[in-house]
Amino acid sequence: MSAYDLLLAPIVDYGFMRRALVATLALAIGAAPVGVLLMLRRMSLVGDAMAHAVLPGAAVGFLIAGGLSLPMMGLGGLIAGLSVALLSGIVSRATDLNEDASFASFYLASLALGVLIVSLRGSNVDLLHVLFGTILAIDSEALVLVAGIATLTLLTLAIVYRPLVAECFDPGFLRAVGGRGPLYHLLFMFLVVINLVAGFQTLGTLMSVGMMTLPAAVAHLWARSLPGLFAVAAAVAAVSGYVGLIVSFHLGFASGPTIILTAASIYLASLLVAPAGALRRLIPRPHLAG
Template sequence: MTLYSLLIAPVVDYGFMRRALVASLALALGSGPIGVLLMLRRMSLVGDAMAHAVLPGAAIGFLIAGGLSLPIMGLGGLVAGLSVALLSGLVSRTTALNEDASFASLYLTSLALGVLIVSLRGSNIDLLHVLFGTILAIDSVALYLVAGIASLTVLTLAAVYRPLVAECFDPGFLRAVGGRGPLYHLLFMFLVVINLVAGFQALGTLMSVGMMMLPAAVAQLWARTLPAMFAIAVSTAIVSGYFGLIASFHLGFASGPTIILTASLIYVGSLLLAPSGALRRLFPRPHLAA
C-alpha cells in the first residue's frame, strides 16, 4: 500500500470523506481557541457540562423533525445550551451554590432528560447517533452550519479579543475600569454553546467537547503565550481530525471516537515530551546548560 492510497486517496475518492474533513477543519478553527480560553478560565468541566446540556434541545429537535435532522436538532441544542448557561448563572447569583455546582446539577438533569426523550421515540441506533455523532453522514446544510459557526467565532474573537483576555485573566480589573465584564462573559458563553452545537453536528453530544479541551491541553503544555496556544490548539485539532478520519476509514472504526482518541494520543505524547511534560520534570536540564 502506497502513501498516497493510505493518506490521500480516501479523501480524493469519496465525497463523504471530503465533507467530513471540511467539517473537522471548521470545528478545529472555532473550537481550538474557545477551548484554550475555557482552560485558562479554569472552566474545563463547565465545557463538558455544556456539551451535555444541549442534549434535551437536540432530542426535542429529533422529535419535531421525526428523525436525524441535524440543523433542527442543532437549533434545539442551541436553545437548550443557552438556557442552561443563563439558568446556572441565575442560580449562582441568587443562591449559595457556585456556578460550577449549578452547572453540574443542571447538566446531569439535561443528560438524563435528553436520553429519555430520544429513547421514547427513537431506536438505539438513533440514540447512538445523537450521543456519538455521524460525521461521515454530514450533509451540505449541516456543513454550512458548522462552517458558519466557525466563521462567526473567529470574527467575534478578533473583534473582542482584548476584553475577553482581560476578563479571562483579571475580571476584577475589567470591572474596575467599567469594562462590562458580565457582558463579555455572556458573549463568551454564547461562543462556547454554538461551538458545542457545531461539534454536536459531527461528533455527538458526548464527543463534541473533546475537540475543545484536548487540543487546548496540548497547547498549554507546549506554549506560554496566548497566540501560540491558539495556533497549537487549532493545529492539534486539524491533525486529529485528519488522521482520525483516515484511521477510521481504513480500520472500520467509528469516526467520532477515533478522532478524539487521536487527539488523546497527541495529548499523551505531549505529557511526556513537551517542555512542561513529565520527562522534562523527571530529568531536568542542568541549570547552566545552553
C-alpha cells in the same frame, strides 16, 4: 499499499470523507481557541457539562423533524444550551451555589431528559447517532452550519479579543475600569454553546467537548503565549480530525471516537516530550553561571 492509497485516496475518492474532513477542520479552527480560553478560565468541566446540556434541545429537534435532521437538532441544542447557561448564572447569583455546581446539576437533568426523549420516540440507532455523532453522514446544510459557526467565532474573538482576555485573567480589573465583565462572560458562554452545537453536528453530545479541551491541554504543554496556544490547539485539532478519519476509514472504527482518541494520543505523547512534560522535568538543567 502506497502512501497515496493510505493517506489521500479516501479523501480524494469519496465525497462523504471530504465533507467530514471540511467539517472537522472548521470545528478545529473555531472550537480549539474557545477551548484555550475555557481552560485558562478553569472551566473545562463546565464545558463538558454544557456539551451534555444541549441534548434535550437536540432531542426536541429530533422529534419535530421526525428523524435525524442535524440543522433542526442543532437549533434545538443551541436554545437548550443557552437556556442552561442563563439559568446557571441566575442560580449562582441568587443563591450560595457556585456556577460550576449549578452547571453540574442542570447538566445531569438535561442529559437524562434528552436520553429519555430520544429513547421514547426513536430507536437505539438514533440514540447512538445523537450521543456519538454522524460525521460521515454530514450533509451540505449541516456543513454550512458548522462553517458558519466557525466563522462567527473567529470574527467575534477578533473583535472582542482584549476584553475577553482581560476578563479571563483579571475579571476584578475589568470590573474596576467599567469593562462590563458580565456581558463579556455571557458572550464567551455563547461562543462555547455554539461551538458545542457545531461539535454536536459531527461528534455527538458525548464527544463534542473533546475538540475543545484536548487540543487546548496539548497547547498548554507546548506554547507559552496566547497566540501560540491558539495556533497549537487549532493545529492539534485539525491533525486529530484528519488522522482520526483516515484511521477509521481503513480500520472500520467509528469516526467520532477515533478522532477524540487521536487527540488523546497526542495529549499523552505531549505529557512526556513537551517542554512542560514529564521527561523534561526529569532531565537536570545546568545552573546559571555567574
